[in-house]
Amino acid sequence: MKNKKLLIPALMLLLASCTDDLNQIPLSSATTATFYTQTNDFIQGANAIYNDLRGYPDRQLNLSETRSDNLYAVSEGGVRDWEGINSFHKTISANPYISDAWSANYNGIYRANVLLEQLQTNGAIVTDAVLRNRLQGEARFLRAFFYFDLVRWFGKVPLIDKPVTANEAQNISRSPVADVYALILSDLQFAAANLPDTYAAADRGRPTKWAAKAAQALVHMTRSGPTYDIEGPGLGLSEWSQALTLLNEIIASGRHSFLPSYANIFSYTNENNAEVVFDIQYATGLNPVVGSTFAWLLAPDTWFQANGKAIQGGLQIRPISNDLLRSYAATDTRKAFSIQSGYVFNGVAETQSFFKKYVDLTRVPPNRVDWPINFIVYRYTDILMLKAECILRGATGGTQAEVDAIVNQVRTRAGLTPLTNVTFAQLLEERRKEFAGEGLRWHDLVRSGQVETIINAWVAAEDVQKKMQPFQKNYIIYPIPQAELDVKPGLYTQNAGY
Template structure:
């Protein structure tokens, strides 16, 4: 089947959330594949090839466009909604899709009924390869562009390499083997690129981020807050190596590499990374780019740069509810609600629970109604132009994740007593009693896994934890049995199906 594509130009605004909520706008001109067939190929528009990517300013704008690829576009969500909410959080037993309002993808994903034709599966593939395409074009052009300062050129190159590798990592976690495209290609070339094995993909993404560290900055001025830092690169490498040490790659040599990069981040606390004194401070738009290591940038104001994740996970409130907003919700919490299993996993007195989930609200009729829903990213009193316009950034990776991953590595090495204080630091902030430094490695593993679930609830972390620990089959099947759901899963369900459009166009083998 012949690949089809169009040569329409599209505008992709570059952005960073800055002091005073200003925006840095950049314009990019790209030819794109149709929605159904895209590895996002070589730009075909002659203006793009001959006139753009020729000055330092244009490269700066293009790099901003790579960041923008992670953000909500045309009200279909960005990486936060698609990769971290729908494909990850909803996949886990943290959510419970109770009713199917029409043909909703969240229901299929939560009940493991998704197929290669599920729209959300297509979106994951398209969004990641869109970012990769933008990055490939910049990296193919940047050498020929004169810069006043070589360090700035290397910074832009490093940011772009990081973002491309990050997009590949998300593809790997969701689809396993995927085509590795590291340069612009023609439509004819694209259909002949095979899926690449996981070991090669891990080598690519880790080597790309390792190489990017030198060109990145430790910190940026106010107008450039949100760019990738050295700490973000080390933290992401820690996550990638730790993931690769688990299922399905099971590369034990990655543990020491994870430990080294995570430790580098920890050594920068107080200078380059900050541990928030209060859990509530982590999820306020006023604190964007203050506590998290790498964030998806959002800004309100009707500029298509806001988040709609908060609207996805909350009920429709009544006008007297403190969380009410006239543009508040997409779905009822009766359709897609937080599971009772997650709520029960919080210990008595855990300060994180009321800041993360609620179980009742004031309905539109003024009466108290009951449902389990996330409030972590929803701020009282914020007035929006539309439900896709929430200003709060989304944390791709937090410092707390670095601390808990480091503790996990220490425990895996047999040094449980050294691992416990890292968990206790987070438990203390949550108002909980400390773990004993004399506990066994097995007991610590159980405690750590529980801690990660509640600390990162709603952030798209837990499902990938379950997979790399290879306990998702047991956890999900038990949850389904407890709820009398008529399904069971196997390790084949750890990955999504390759989109049907890609099977038809490129002839890829399907995941089992």
């Protein structure tokens, strides 16, 4: 991966001097004005926003995959940070995974707001109007991306659309989810209108108009999910037709296509392939380090040691649930690619299964936080399957034949026989196997309206160690981090159930 947009000049590191949103103090007006004096400074300002995408894959694996019925991640010894996530503990407001989801997203929003303010006040410095609009489109896409991540994890969040001082931040309460969505959709609509269809090789990884449309479609679908009578991501709006229109535009563009090989989608030698609608790009061997850690996150250290590699930090196994393992047909090629079923270390056989989807053992880097593999956020198969979901949920303009064709295309690639009259339940199950280990499962369950039914049944069957707490609908979202509540007591009210 050659794109180096995650590299941040020393001056821009000032933007990341604090990780607590309420304590963030923006660059002084003098410092900011001094920095933004030429076109390249605005490009660097945009590049800085991408830095807060670096941990996005980890958040999806820690908070979505681990929360879902794909993993039965109770710890084998001691208490790991993921156990409270997996087991629906009430007392997880200080969990570092949750705190990171809040702070990293708000750091990214802050950086986007700084650039947008400078484009508004000093944008004439960028004399190329197309570039100026593109930079604004990038900033607004990323701001929407960060806010969407926050809404899915926390529901109501503070709505901040410009740089603010620490004192100002301490007077900004949480906004209704509908208001946050309004900003998200406004940003994505602007991005779709002003971002290019594609980029030259040097700028791959920046969002295109098709990435903006994909994000917009998923927002409409998420808003269409049920409310569960909580202030979470679902608003029950039934915007399936709006989403379908956007997905059809991506498909009709011809910019992306369905790869015949499942493994090639994730190959280290086939990055930026036709499946990729938007991904987070990483490089390796650079200073500062801009590699990833998500590849090994769900794989145990002893597996790497058993293969002659250094420990990575995955510690113990986060075992794949028996329910997921049993769901794969014997001929399903996705299982062998995505899942490692047992190994031997120091003469002891390990029989539990875990995700190895992103690991190429021939390409383990010297530094465990410097993996080079990109993380695909939106891929073409997902676009197709989201289209099928919209049709099955009542969107106008689609047919059952289209749904069957999409699902059977996916199944044929996986070595499975075709289905007829595919139901929503069958589609959801096919998505579970297709995107296993990619961090989509929890979001799919919530959007489907079936998270309570599926998770309660799964816990009853899977929790043989009796370590999980009963699931309740309040656990669809996470608690506000305790550190945020402590900055100014009374500013935020903790989410119900925690």
